[in-house]
Amino acid sequence: MNFSGNHLKALLFDVDGTLAETEELHRLAFNAAFAGQGLNWHWSQDLYRELLQVAGGRERIRAWLAQAHAHLLEQPDIDDRIAVLHRLKTDHYTAGVAAGRMALRPGVARLIGEARSAGLRLAIVTTTSRANVDALLAATLGTDWEELFDAICSGDEGLPKKPAPDAYRWTLDRLGLDGGDCVAIEDTANGVQAARAAGVPVLVTESLYSRGEDFDGALAVLSDLGEPGQPFHVVAGKDPGAGWADLALLRRLLC
Structure with missing residues (x-):
């Protein structure tokens, strides 16, 4: 399946292990x-x-x-x-x-802010409960965090869990987009399989509990999204040639 960075319209984020090391x-x-x-x-x-x-x-x-x-x-x-x-x-x-025991992983807040400023749409695609999502994102992004996202799919939707693609298909339907219009950010093999089965290209930032999993089909596997002065390292896949994931890097990966 071919994708084009010129058509990037949305970023779809997993939660546990992806937004934070939960x-x-x-x-x-x-x-x-x-x-x-x-x-x-x-x-x-x-x-x-x-x-x-x-x-x-x-x-x-x-x-x-x-x-x-x-x-x-x-x-x-x-x-x-x-x-x-x-x-x-x-x-x-x-x-x-x-109690303040969680923080967003490197680059997450920066990439969300950049995507919003550029007019991209954002979504949450997770199998964890809505209560868990609310707790984490209220503590890390603020109590008005829901205003940042155009679709929020949690385990409370009652859909089959990843690696089934249902959560991604539900989200694409809510956004009115095709899979190729988006990039998913995931940390597990189950997440990669779910996104790819829905036609969504995936960037992996491996986490504490997912290191060493088989991320076949991912655009690249990075240590994290990186920050200026705190660059990621490439674990596997295409080397995007920069030290932090921004929209320009995502578009290069899609080409």
Whole structure:
């Protein structure tokens, strides 16, 4: 599929791991929720890295139960118990964000500002809950953050999770754009697969928990979006020839 930088009209951002290195706080929040319910469960960093292959917090709990406590899945109230755990986990996560434990990754705020100034449209495309999105972006972009984005797709839409392309297709429909009019910014292989299946080219900024994944199909894999004086390094793919991702760089990658 061919793309053209001359037709770039929108940037589509994933959230967890892409806008901010959130996954470690998510892991700690899961463990706090387990402990709060008197459960002797603990997700280590290595285990959590494996569980992140499953998109969605409730889905992640269920997948882990299938591995470690399969008999619990037979209990008639298991869906309610998973929902309670996930709600408590979200409470712990949002409290951590509100306490100032998260910051945007290098280059994110700069690129959002540049895109807005240039008249490009912006969207959020994530499978995390809207509560998590609200907490993170209110703390990092301000309480009026929603005004920056023309479409916001979160896990609350009830769509199939990435790597399914549904969240991207939903967003493109809301924007009234074709996939080739956009660039997605993602940090995981699941995100790359979802965007590419919807016809959207993808730039990857790998994160703490996604390093070493197979990002086949991405335009390039960078350490982050970079800043003047704090350049990214190219992990894989096309070398864009600059130290920070701006609109000019994205258009070069698309050519």
